[in-house]
Amino acid sequence: FRSRRELDEGMTASLEQILVTADIGVKTAYQLLEKLTASLKRKEFDDPDAIMMRLRSLIEEMLVEVESPLRLSFGPEPLVVMVVGVNGSGKTTTIAKIAARHKAAGGKVLMVAGDTFRAAAVEQLEVWGGRIGCPVARGKEGADPSAVAFDALGRALDEGTDLVLVDTAGRLHTRVPLMEQLKKMRRTLAKKIPAAPHETLLVIDASNGQNAILQAKQFNEAVPVTGIALTKLDGTSKGGCLVGISNELGIPVRYIGIGEKMHDLRDFNARDFTAALFA
Amino acid sequence: ILTKGFRDARQYLQGMRTLTEENLSEVLQMIRVSLLEADVEFQVTRSFLDRVKEKALGEIVLTRVKHKDKKLKVSPSDHFTKLCHDELVQLMGAADSQLSFRAKPVSAVMVVGLQGSGKTTTAAKLARYIQKQGKRPILVAADIYRPAAVEQLRKLGSDLQVPVFSDGGEDPPSICTKSIRTAVEVGCDVAIFDTAGRLTIDDVLMEELRRIQELTSPENVLLVCDAMIGQESVNIAKAFNERIQLTGFIMTKLDGDARGGAALSIKEATGIPIKFVGMGESLDRLEEFRPEGLASRILG
Numbered sequence A: 001f002r003s004r005r006e007l008d009e010g011m012t013a014s015l016e017q018i019l020v021t022a023d024i025g026v027k028t029a030y031q032l033l034e035k036l037t038a039s040l041k042r043k044e045f046d047d048p049d050a051i052m053m054r055l056r057s058l059i060e061e062m063l064v065e066v067e068s069p070l071r072l073s074f075g076p077e078p079l080v081v082m083v084v085g086v087n088g089s090g091k092t093t094t095i096a097k098i099a100a101r102h103k104a105a106g107g108k109v110l111m112v113a114g115d116t117f118r119a120a121a122v123e124q125l126e127v128w129g130g131r132i133g134c135p136v137a138r139g140k141e142g143a144d145p146s147a148v149a150f151d152a153l154g155r156a157l158d159e160g161t162d163l164v165l166v167d168t169a170g171r172l173h174t175r176v177p178l179m180e181q182l183k184k185m186r187r188t189l190a191k192k193i194p195a196a197p198h199e200t201l202l203v204i205d206a207s208n209g210q211n212a213i214l215q216a217k218q219f220n221e222a223v224p225v226t227g228i229a230l231t232k233l234d235g236t237s238k239g240g241c242l243v244g245i246s247n248e249l250g251i252p253v254r255y256i257g258i259g260e261k262m263h264d265l266r267d268f269n270a271r272d273f274t275a276a277l278f279a
Numbered sequence B: 001i002l003t004k005g006f007r008d009a010r011q012y013l014q015g016m017r018t019l020t021e022e023n024l025s026e027v028l029q030m031i032r033v034s035l036l037e038a039d040v041e042f043q044v045t046r047s048f049l050d051r052v053k054e055k056a057l058g059e060i061v062l063t064r065v066k067h068k069d070k071k072l073k074v075s076p077s078d079h080f081t082k083l084c085h086d087e088l089v090q091l092m093g094a095a096d097s098q099l100s101f102r103a104k105p106v107s108a109v110m111v112v113g114l115q116g117s118g119k120t121t122t123a124a125k126l127a128r129y130i131q132k133q134g135k136r137p138i139l140v141a142a143d144i145y146r147p148a149a150v151e152q153l154r155k156l157g158s159d160l161q162v163p164v165f166s167d168g169g170e171d172p173p174s175i176c177t178k179s180i181r182t183a184v185e186v187g188c189d190v191a192i193f194d195t196a197g198r199l200t201i202d203d204v205l206m207e208e209l210r211r212i213q214e215l216t217s218p219e220n221v222l223l224v225c226d227a228m229i230g231q232e233s234v235n236i237a238k239a240f241n242e243r244i245q246l247t248g249f250i251m252t253k254l255d256g257d258a259r260g261g262a263a264l265s266i267k268e269a270t271g272i273p274i275k276f277v278g279m280g281e282s283l284d285r286l287e288e289f290r291p292e293g294l295a296s297r298i299l300g
């Protein structure tokens, strides 16, 4: 007679495999399975469907806590969003998507070409500006990104802009001078508009594994991250790294990116995301 | 920097005189956590640990036979760490950063991968590397989709004084085919195709790659993979490999703290050799692959 307070080994192994291969991370997976075992009723231990449903709802409950779309409520001054993240995560494209959405809703947007470092970064944002019909504030090549952002806020104030989206260069969170540059950008924005940046949006690639958690921690330490956008969820990766990040940091999740076109942006929805994890 | 899993394992074994079946399974579990946290793919982790277990058990038996109760020279902790390390190095394969070049007239290198993995930057790094080998590369802007992709490659090419071929009116397979002719005309002997980022489930774009390969038969087809990639690494590599025959892969952004378990995973699951690693944004940041370096990083 086996005490039914434990999942059997086979079940544990297959659940662990589902969680780990979705990039949920082995430690987070263990925690979830412990929580699962604690929450199951005695008779449910023999019911694989009940176990699955319970696991899904545990994850969904966890993610509902951080489901928090960016409410762009507008006051007399522009709302400033600073977009940050590691190289290639999808920052510039995400800015274009947010700008397109806000413009379609009748708002006045200014995109700021704050990546003055990478080849053709400014040009890339300008192409998007042209497609969306949205101005792009830029500086000279190699200009100080903070100076470009400072001037852009001045322009936004003059022009009655509702929403300012500041693009920054990709950077690895391990590069101290680059993280310092980000802190400086933040201080500079506040010099022009004290409440700016109202949102610091960290863009994370859904195909990342456990490094995403380190990214979130380090960026959050440098500049408080107030929102997350998880991109490339149209790929085969399930974006499970978000579960670990939410578990450890609880940062609001704003958007998901589901493609390369300007409409490929959705508000984060915990239920849909969790369902897709198990699909 | 020992990762927690490995540190735990070593500490666990510190006090022990010998490696036994009991403490071995404890230690393997700690290593497993470490590998999975390093983004080594699930099945690859399992088969790696099975192999390590087999070797370790074999050695335990041998040790008992040979030493009986004589004191061992090497502590089980050091010995076990070395066993894992050596097994990992062996899995990574020999250092082989060879690119393949035809005698004449133009060889080609095709660079492929997911969005944002670092292809354009890596294509330029390869141009610089190939130039240093005394060849005359030409960069080919085969990404017609991404805003300012051509400008990006042009800028990098100009920094290196490497010519860049682009053609606004053509599709990528035609661009690559035409680039070979242009290469001959301008006296270049290696064409490097920078292709657009794509998802492996995008059939149209995967077919585009197959078409480029069919028309130009590039000697080198390199998958560019971000070091931060998680469990999908093997599926992604296999999907590219099934459509086009990869000759190697390059792992980028290894200058960060991503452990890069995908490198081991891809090599183990597909046999595709790791040719280079990207260690930074600037164009001199391309290093030849060293199995030792990557093994230590994955083990932590």
Ligand SMILES: Nc1nc2c(ncn2[C@@H]2O[C@H](COP(=O)(O)OP(=O)(O)OP(=O)(O)O)[C@@H](O)[C@H]2O)c(=O)[nH]1
Pocket: A085, A086, A087, A088, A089, A090, A091, A092, A093, A094, A115, A118, A121, A168, A169, A170, A171, A203, A231, A232, A233, A234, A235, A256, A257, A258, A259, A260, A264, B115, B116, B146, B197, B199
């Ligand atoms: N499939 C897919 N591709 C995306 C998504 N978001 C961005 N991309 C692609 O990812 C690549 C990189 O996007 P960028 O916007 O340039 O990324 P970035 O973070 O600004 O890059 P850096 O500025 O170089 O650090 C581009 O090819 C984009 O089209 C998404 O949600 N889905």
Ligand SMILES: Nc1nc2c(ncn2[C@@H]2O[C@H](COP(=O)(O)OP(=O)(O)OP(=O)(O)O)[C@@H](O)[C@H]2O)c(=O)[nH]1
Pocket: A087, A088, A118, A170, A172, B113, B114, B115, B116, B117, B118, B119, B120, B121, B122, B143, B146, B149, B195, B196, B197, B198, B252, B253, B254, B255, B277, B278, B279, B280, B281, B285
């Ligand atoms: N730190 C670091 N950054 C890198 C490395 N390789 C590329 N990058 C950066 O990663 C970002 C994306 O690089 P790209 O070369 O544009 O990537 P891509 O694969 O061509 O992107 P798509 O064409 O949009 O798919 C840029 O910010 C690069 O500077 C590397 O080895 N280390």
Ligand SMILES: [Mg+2]
Pocket: A091, A092, A093, A115, A121, A167, A168, A169, A170
């Ligand atoms: Mg960008």
Ligand SMILES: [Mg+2]
Pocket: B119, B120, B121, B143, B146, B149, B194, B195, B196, B197
């Ligand atoms: Mg590119």
